[in-house]
Amino acid sequence: MSAMTFALKHRPAQRVDMSPLVCQRLEGLDPADIAAIELINGKRKIRVDALFSISGSDAQHIVIANSFAKLDFIGRELQGGQITVQGSAGAYLGMAMQGGVIKVSQDAGMFAACEMKNGYLQIDGNAGDFLGAALPGNKQGMKGGTVLVKGDVGARAGDHMRRGNILIEGDAGDYCGSRMTAGTIAVMGQTGRYPGYAMRRGTLLLWRQPMLSAGFNDCGAHTLSFLPILFASFRGLDSRFADAGEAFNRVRRYGGDMAELGRGEVLVRI
């Protein structure tokens, strides 16, 4: 069986809600039924076959070919299987996904991995603002799973994050890890202003010295034996995070944000 492939025929002017096209909802459907699914496109509805040419039959591996930045909600609430996006993804990529794998060959829009519960999400390009965050008004962001971004991410990555790992090979924008309750965000590149803003607990693991606000206290240099174990867990990833040369166990530790609970930590490689 070959992967079920949805190749975009033309780029619509308005955004498309892709949430019906996830493995568990397509499993067992006839090709005609899949073709007839209606997607919300701006204020109208459009049939799947009006937007995509469909081939292949394996609903457990979906490929979205010629994808671009207006295809929102790809992999929403995905429970298992794999979605491969060839091109860029729009906003809310992998929102509330519960399992499975999503891989994007280019960029993702805002709110990627928003309120993600489990599974693995890999973005080979950049990600927008609010990566792994909570929806506006909600109190809990990403709750589990792993997100890997090979490029840069926008502001507020991990806002209200609760559990899981966000791994960023490039730079992070302002307010990285804001309002975190728990979980780990690792950034190899530069972080923007106010990292860890109002974080309660959780860990920011940084390769470069951040510009920390006054709410963080320097707790000195430490050798932390859990770090090699953490890096070992990244070994299977297709990423620089798997590279033994990038691992370290010696860090300077900052505690904060004292404007909040203050039990979060920023660990900086030394």
Next chain:
Amino acid sequence: MLIKLTGGTVYDPANGVDGKKRDIYIQDGRIVSRPQDVQVDQEYDLRGKVVMAGAIDMHTHIGGGKGNIARILLPEDHRADPVVRTAVTRSGSGHAMPSTLVTGYRYAEMGYTAGFEPAVLPVNARQAHMEMADIPILDKGGYVLLGSGDYLLRMMTAKKDQQAINDYVAWTLHAAKGIAIKVVNAGGISAFKFNQRKLDLDEKNSHYEVTPRQILQTLATAVKELGITHPLHVHGCNLGVPGNVETTLDTMQGIGGLPMHLTHIQFHSYGTEGDFKFSSGGAQIAEAINRHKNITADVGQILFGQTVTASGDNMRQHANHQFANPNKWVCMDIECDAGCGVVPFKYRDQNFVNALQWAIGLEIYLLVDDPWRVFLTTDHPNGAPFTSYPHLIRLLMDRSFRNDMLATIHPEAQKMTTLGSIDREYTLNEIAIMTRAGVAKIIGLQDRGALSPGNWADITVYSDDPDREKMFARPDYVFKDGELVVRDGQVVKVTWGTTHIVKPDWDPGIEKDLQKYFDRYLTMKLGNFKISDDEFTEDGRGSLTVQPTRGGAL
């Protein structure tokens, strides 16, 4: 254009009609007597259907800043409940605090044709009216909030005479375009700003040295002397505090026979007995209402589920913020005028306190004898969204359904209520009183709430169904000002209602002192504070309707 509604079973308590077959004629938006020699243009066969006037919600938070704060605080409330447009209606969203258009559609689809916003802060009145102007179909009006404002409390500290206070009350009603006067936690909203965290009926505001009892008496007297039909609309002290039943009884007693309306009285009927030090004062309150003929009340029933509480009572909302669910809340100060608190709540049937609150509300409904003096509300959205009214009506009309529900709530709460032993079932006529005739009478709406010739034709037609929830959720027809706006529970035409106000007289000399006060203390100029009539009508769809005051003067 003459419309004939043929053969419906009419419940029109204002005219003493209790389930009689009647024909109703509508001409030019109004109900008319059977006309001679005029051709009927359109006839609706209503044989076997139940016909009532359009329902009126006397206490529903549908306008003003707190609604928008709740919307901003709870985007998930709107995300989870999208409403798509139809050929005649526009899109919107929201469950606990719906968007304005959806508010109007949903009310109309339940047979409601008017709703009154009970907490219009004078300084924010323009926004409240503009927001309500965006609610389709319904007639609306606002109760102007006084009783914690700096100017009034200064007057009382200075022992100004009643006449001066009457002038200020009438002037404020005029400036803010209200139909009645509301007091929220008299003096308490102000006391909160001076760091008092509770204020009993006879406790002095630490800055102004006046007590809630004095404020209530002063304002109730003003309302009476100005000839305003609706009694002083009172949200009492100590909302939600166990033991507040004593305060509420004292409030009734202490008003000295002046007319007074106690709103969402369920929240003010709590005792301190039992293992959990929380018990029902429902029977005592109902008995007191039965005894004091000057007192009217609406219940503010809670129903289980997610909602949001929005109130001017920042003192009590601040105290209750620890129960916020989801855990986020807002309290704010509104200039020298008032305050505001928005706290989301999830009432749960397996929570002892919530379950007993539910039972207390129903006890009060069922133990107050006179349906002309108790009104159907959930204090939308504070006890539950208004969309739960059909469910509430079924609880009142259907004893076995009520007892089935009672059997599912927290077992300790079941032991603490007499609800199971109450046999009363409301009749259709009594429901028509507490949602139509009685409401129109107590607010002072001259030509609404009854099916008398000459009245505006606000008419709701239901299919009689033993499941009263189903029946009241989906009327067959709703007419607003003689136009068919809802058919089979769906809006078929969007119209725009009027805004009801009163215009009691006052001495214009009062503006001299107010001018100085505004210039010195407020961010708004006196000239901007006053809302002009044009602001209601200039968009081409709003209008003002002046209801008479008792002195006869307009």
